[in-house]
Amino acid sequence: MTFLPYALAAWIFIVGLYGVVTSRHFVHLVICLGIAQSSTYVLLLAIGYRTGKKAPIFTSGVPARVGAVDPVVQALTLTDIVVGVTVAALLLALAIDIWKRAGTVDPDQIRKDRR
């Protein structure tokens, strides 16, 4: 049991959020959102990890006495990645359209145009 993965997850989350808050470019913002999301992958995998256990691929035969790490969190991570990709694709499509219509991808600039 080490705290390193948990600290890492918290760090990635904070760094990603910092990027989102200070972003001046929508594409940069979407990437930062992805970084913040990857903290959940690290956290999930860390929760399911057991030192010395094998990957949970049971067709090739994991010896019973060795055992495998928790496959549930890996399934959750996979689902999470799919969700993240969907949101990122949608947001990037919106960013392209904003560039086409407003001529800028800076959130602050768009606010100034709005006022």
Add this chain to the structure above:
Amino acid sequence: MSTTLVPLVVVLPLLAAAGLAAVAQLAPARFDDLVAIAVSAAVTVLCVLLVFRAANRTIEYWFGGWKPRNGIAIGISFSVDPLSAAVAALVAVLATAALIVSWDYFDGGVPQYFCALILAFEGAMVGFALSSDLFNMFVFFELMSVAAFALTAYRIEQPSALQGAINFAVVNSIGAFMLLTGIALLYGRTGALNLAQIGQVLARGKADGLVVVAFALVTVGFLSKAGAVPFHFWLSDAYAVAPTPVCIVFAGVMSDLGLHGVARVYWEGFSGVLGGHAEAIRGVLIGLGLLAALLGSVMAFVQSSLKRMLAFVVISHIGVFLAAVGLLTARSYAAATLYVVADGLVKGAIFCGVAGLARATGHTDELRGYGSGRNLPRTAVVVGIGALGLAALPPFGTFLAQSLLAKSAEAVGYGWLPAVLAGATALSAAAVLRASARLFLGLGPRRDPLLEAAPPGEEAEVKPTPRAGVLLWGPGLALLAAGLGLAFIPGLASSAIEHATRFVDRPVLARETLHSVSPAQLRAQRFHVTGESYTYGTATVLAALGFAWLGLYRRRLPAAVRRATARRVDPAIERLKLLHDGVVGDYVTWLVFGTAGVGALFALVLR
């Protein structure tokens, strides 16, 4: 028989959405509208059936037959109790209304993929309402969010629509990460994702740091969807730019589902381990609710764009519901659910009216559209009576819910709470009353420096056409009749309390879910609206009318009074308006501080 119905309410709309998207290029005009309306109406019927089928015992549906063994649930389940099924039915009704309204709403017919997106949105929301597996809730949460982002950005030629959708997507995604982090921590602690099993394992332990952090993260995740203050900033931007038919569903039920999530996770998951701290949690949740109720109603009162105004009305009412859920009793949970359903129908009806107004006159800003709705009597009736419904007009649906809420607040020593909440609902309803007086009757002055005009590009959603077909005002009238008429179903409040009492009895419910123990008998409960409640309701409506009069005719007040209030109030309102600046970075900052604040509060009170 009843168990086979359960998956259909999610599978039908999702399959139909996929099918419609696949044949979108080939199908004749109006084909997808017809199919979508039929599917959505069928889902409505099924959900209403489920409300009755679940009356005797909670229906547990285990996907693929993976039932729990020895109290350990590996499978994924829907658990359908009458209250959750009622929320699912609300989703389906509002989606059906949105599809009918959109038939006549758009310039040049319903746009491609619109129906498919609405159906996917509907399926995801119904799934979220019925799910009792935490990760499944997360997946449906994300699915409905993605559909909602795409629907918000539907008028892609408008930069403000794109910006609204981006703000919505970013804030909600970060909320979802918090939710997932909370779920991961819970899974790490309990090894379970099924809420009943999580509840059982947690109840055996004590409320340590991890439990508190997980509870705070899950709550914040759901509250960011609900639009509770300070996680609400995206909401007004998104509702203002989404096509009006979509707003029927957004305002009517999407936000409320976040609170459904909070209630479900608290009662099924945390009520065992945190039960000893119920008093403290109650304080925090009610505080958050009050903040949203008051801020939302003040901001609603200073908007001139009807859609933005209604977005703040939604925030204000979310605050009321959050306070109701936060009272943490069976009666208050019943009150919250009744209120969500009745109020959701009324808000949906008002947005149908807004759609009719936009179609006929081209805009929905109360100053720009001054008097433009004079020859739209039916639309005026829908919006005007709807606004009175928002103010809990006795003896109708929202009033019944308000009375139940007042009684349940008194029972736990929060007798002052209903008065404050009634003030907030009166102020937000007054905003809508004032706007409809200007738009439909041409009352009051044409200018008002207090009101915030919509940013350019938010209006002019469709080109004005003189037709105002039955498809625009008809659904509005039907929703309004349903929302107000709920109060006349005999024994509705009493049976809501009975089912809520069973829902909050976590240990018994968990044994029923995990060990297939037969359910406890419902204990008969009674609720009668008393004369005191009528006084309350009448006072709320009168206050709403009074605020609306003030909004229109402040100038008639003595000059000294006006100047004195202006000096106090105007700077504060200016500051509030400036906070809602549309920059996503600022919104995320608020989300982060809000999360830290809620987390710190929970940590303090739950020691």
